[in-house]
Amino acid sequence: MTDADLDAYIDASAKLLGLTIDPVWKDAVRANLAVTVRMGAIVAAFPLPDEAEPAPVFTA
Amino acid sequence: MTDLAWQSATETAAAIAAGTLTAQAATEAALTRIAAHDGILNAFTDIVGARALAKAAAIDADRAAGRPLGALAGVPFAVKNLFDVAGLPTRAGSAINRERPAARRDAVLIARLEAAGAILIGALNMGEYAYDFTGENSHDGPSRNPHDTTRMTGGSSGGSGGAVAGGLVPLALGSDTNGSIRVPASLCGLFGLKPTFGRLPRTRTFPFVSSLDHLGPLARCTADLAAAYDAMQGHDPDDPFCADRPIEPVSASLNAGIAGLRIARAGGYFRANLMPESANATDRVCQALTIDREVDIPEAARARAAAYLITTAEGAALHFDRLRARPADFDPDTRDRLLAGAMVPAAMVVQAQKFRRWYREAVLRLFESVDAIIAPATPCSAPLLGQKTFVLDGTEMPLRANMGIFTQPISFIGLPVAAVPVAGPMPVAVQVIAPPWREDIALRIARYLEVTGACVAQIPGE
Numbered sequence: 001m002t003d004a005d006l007d008a009y010i011d012a013s014a015k016l017l018g019l020t021i022d023p024v025w026k027d028a029v030r031a032n033l034a035v036t037v038r039m040g041a042i043v044a045a046f047p048l049p050d051e052a053e054p055a056p057v058f059t060a
Numbered sequence: 061m062t063d064l065a066w067q068s069a070t071e072t073a074a075a076i077a078a079g080t081l082t083a084q085a086a087t088e089a090a091l092t093r094i095a096a097h098d099g100i101l102n103a104f105t106d107i108v109g110a111r112a113l114a115k116a117a118a119i120d121a122d123r124a125a126g127r128p129l130g131a132l133a134g135v136p137f138a139v140k141n142l143f144d145v146a147g148l149p150t151r152a153g154s155a156i157n158r159e160r161p162a163a164r165r166d167a168v169l170i171a172r173l174e175a176a177g178a179i180l181i182g183a184l185n186m187g188e189y190a191y192d193f194t195g196e197n198s199h200d201g202p203s204r205n206p207h208d209t210t211r212m213t214g215g216s217s218g219g220s221g222g223a224v225a226g227g228l229v230p231l232a233l234g235s236d237t238n239g240s241i242r243v244p245a246s247l248c249g250l251f252g253l254k255p256t257f258g259r260l261p262r263t264r265t266f267p268f269v270s271s272l273d274h275l276g277p278l279a280r281c282t283a284d285l286a287a288a289y290d291a292m293q294g295h296d297p298d299d300p301f302c303a304d305r306p307i308e309p310v311s312a313s314l315n316a317g318i319a320g321l322r323i324a325r326a327g328g329y330f331r332a333n334l335m336p337e338s339a340n341a342t343d344r345v346c347q348a349l350t351i352d353r354e355v356d357i358p359e360a361a362r363a364r365a366a367a368y369l370i371t372t373a374e375g376a377a378l379h380f381d382r383l384r385a386r387p388a389d390f391d392p393d394t395r396d397r398l399l400a401g402a403m404v405p406a407a408m409v410v411q412a413q414k415f416r417r418w419y420r421e422a423v424l425r426l427f428e429s430v431d432a433i434i435a436p437a438t439p440c441s442a443p444l445l446g447q448k449t450f451v452l453d454g455t456e457m458p459l460r461a462n463m464g465i466f467t468q469p470i471s472f473i474g475l476p477v478a479a480v481p482v483a484g485p486m487p488v489a490v491q492v493i494a495p496p497w498r499e500d501i502a503l504r505i506a507r508y509l510e511v512t513g514a515c516v517a518q519i520p521g522e
Contacts (some may be wrong), residue, residue, distance in 0.1 A: 003218035013403040018384050025387075025396055035461065036372055039365035040408040043415055046362055055420065055473075056271060056415035 001037060006030045064089040065227035066519055068285040069135040072230065073177065076134035079123065083116035083134030083179065087453070090136035090181050093228050101204050103222035103474050105181040105214075106148055107114050115179045131287050132358055133177030137231040141183035142190060143167040144264040152266035153188040153216070155199045156389050167264040168299075169292050170277055171232060176291035181229055181242055184219030190389035190400070191217050192269040193243045193463035194443075198391040202445050205248060206520040207486055212444035214247035214463065216240040217278070221248035222337055224278050226520065231288055231488035235265065236274045238466025239437075240368055242491060245278055245479035248443040249487025250517050251506060252278045253285045256496050257474025258264045258303035260289075261296030271375040271413070272300065272367065272471060280517035282507040285478070288310040290498065310500045317350065318508045321501065326435035327354035327495075329361055330466060333452040335440040341482035344435045345490045348514035349505065355430060357413075358422045363469035366412035366419070368461075376401030393460065420473040427495040432505055434490060436466045437479050466491065478502040481516040487518055 010029055014021050019027055064072070064086060091109050100105050111218040119134050139145065142152040144163035151157045165171075170180055185203040187195060191357035195218020196202040200440040203218035205211040206226035217234025221244030224232050234241045238256040244431045245252030258277050267273055277288040292308040325346050335343075347473040357363075376398045377381065379390075383402060387395055425432070440453055443459055450459045470477055470491065475497040479489040492509075 010403065017380075017402055019399060019402060020384075020387060021399060022388070025392070025399070028396035029394070029399045031179075031458075032372075032397045033403060033459075036408075038370065038399055038406055039368045040404070040411075042362050042365040043369060043408065043412050046359070046415055046418075047419060048411070048414050052414040053417055054410060055416035056413065 001036070003030060006033055061161045064345055065093055065097055067230065068281045068288050069230040069279060073132050075134055076123065076354055077117070077499065084113065087112050087116040087135050087136055088177055090229055093148055097226055097228060100209055101172050101206060101222045101226045101228070102201050103203050103228060104138065104182045105151065105185050105218040105219070105280065106145070108145065108180060108182050109397050110208040112179050112181050115174065118284070119177055121519045130175065130177030132173060132291055135178045135228045135231060136181045137173060138181050138184050138223050138229050139170060139233040140186050140220050140235055141260040142186060142235060143170055143183070143233060145170065145180065148183060148316045153186040153190065153197055153200070155329070158265065163170050163264070165264060172292045173288065178231070181496055184232060185225055186218055186239060187216035188394040189375070189379065190216040190237060190240055192460060194460055195221065195238060196445065204445070205442045207249060207350065208442065210444055212247060213443055214244035214438070214442065214508050217244050219326065220244060220278050221250060224248070224280060225517070230279060231284055232278050232312050233275060234278055236276060236471060237269050237272045238371060238471055241278060241476060242437045242467045242489065243463055245439040245481065246489035249474050249481040249483065249489070251279050251282055251285050251314060251415050251481060252479040253289055253498050253503070254290065254471060254477045256476045258301050259499070260292050261299040261300040261302040267378065268460040269371050271370055274471065280320050281522070282314060282503055284511050286314050289353050297334040305497065307371045308500065312501050314507045315504055316504050318505055321431045322429065322504065323349050323351055323434065324353045324355040324430045325433045326433050328356045330357065332415050332437055333465060337441045337484055337486070337488050338439055341488045342434065342490050343511060344482055345480065346434055347466060348509055348512055349434065353435060355426055355433060357426065357433070357469065359419055360469040362415065363419050363472045364465055367468040367472040368417045369408050370405060372397060372401030373404040373512035378384045413428040416472060423473060424495070431494070432501055433493040435493060436491040437491045438463055441467060441484070441488040465473060473491065476502050478506040478507050480506045481517050483516050
């Protein structure tokens with residue numbers, strides 16, 4: 001994942017979500033997003049069955 | 061005369077019950093200390109002096125009339141400013157929330173402490189919306205570490221750490237989503253309790269991550285932690301995550317010792333990324349407990365990653381409208397993390413919640429063969445204010461996100477933890493981790509470490 005890839009994602013997401021990202025903030029947002037992507041890959045790499053239930057339990 | 065600044069909450073309550081101290085004198089002394097020292101420490105954002113003195117007068121009148129006093133009668137305390145305090149807007153460290161109407165009622169935990177006789181003195185500085193481990197805040201200025209005011213208190217309950225370690229009040233409440241009680245307890249050298257997830261109601265506090273938010277006390281001794289915790293227990297239906305469990309007091313068993321408890325040290329993940337002071341503090345606690353066994357908390361790094369994802373995504377969802385409407389009004393450090401959090405794909409968050417259940421079951425299996433686990437609380441003692449990175453095991457890392465690497469995998473599944481301080485040039489704490497709903501075990505071990513002298517909340521400058 002390059003900085004350009006992340007910037008493209010940030011620009012598209014910001015437009016979709018109605019978020020304004022001042023150019024001065026961009027580097028910090030990209031740095032945070034890069035960490036998030038890395039954390040996401042760590043979690044995604046763990047095999048879980050389709051039947052695995054999420055942790056919170058809703059009681060009707 | 062005893063220096064009231066360093067008198068514990070339970071000592072203060074005992075002196076007031078015995079008639080050797082009045083609640084008014086205890087309250088006035090706290091207000092005087094705050095006026096003298098908070099200009100530097102910057103722990104308080106709000107003082108409720110008139111309210112506190114009125115409450116003190118009522119307690120002194122109760123005693124004079126022979127009416128029974130609560131366990132914390134006359135004890136000054138303060139709360140992180142994400143707790144609702146009647147008459148104040150609940151700012152939660154932000155500028156934006158100051159525009160909210162004043163809270164009409166106190167948070168449930170404030171009401172419970174006051175029902176036990178404690179006296180609310182004010183609200184405490186914190187990182188904006190609780191998304192930090194530093195205690196820094198661009199709106200209110202940083203809370204400063206009483207042991208070295210050029211250093212961080214840790215966060216996000218930074219004012220809670222500074223107020224108690226600085227001798228302003230003996231007891232403070234904080235919140236802990238990923239470590240925000242345990243990190244300031246570590247950097248300020250305090251005892252802290254993060255109870256089991258769902259134990260204490262969060263009703264009328266400003267949230268951060270509903271899936272992970274906990275509340276709890278910080279104090280300079282275990283007896284105070286236990287007394288405050290006992291006074292705050294009990295179900296509240298207005299917090300849907302609050303467990304409907306009976307009150308399980310811990311004060312009576314605090315001195316039960318550690319005989320028969322199987323205690324192990326966390327290995328693997330918890331042995332790496334440690335600066336010498338944190339490694340030494342953990343060694344010292346393990347030696348005091350004569351631990352000869354190590355356990356591996358499985359997949360702790362992945363647990364930390366999953367906690368990170370849930371936090372950033374849920375936190376961003378909470379603040380989404382504000383992020384769209386007025387991003388420039390946020391603390392820049394918080395805003396940039398939340399903007400990135402708003403862009404997290406749902407699949408990542410759902411996978412993190414699925415992993416959370418797997419991890420919970422795996423860790424609970426560990427507790428079939430041990431009763432408690434010892435682990436470091438922070439990678440290091442207090443960094444300098446403004447410091448952005450630190451070097452762990454030869455790698456430079458962002459400090460703000462990585463101070464919680466040892467706390468996050470534990471709160472991720474809601475385990476109760478007592479943070480226990482080890483003295484040094486700058487203090488640093490260690491986590492005593494117990495199975496769910498066994499705060500009593502964590503506090504018994506903390507008490508043992510306290511009475512044997514291995515752990516102490518050192519007074520600044522001593």
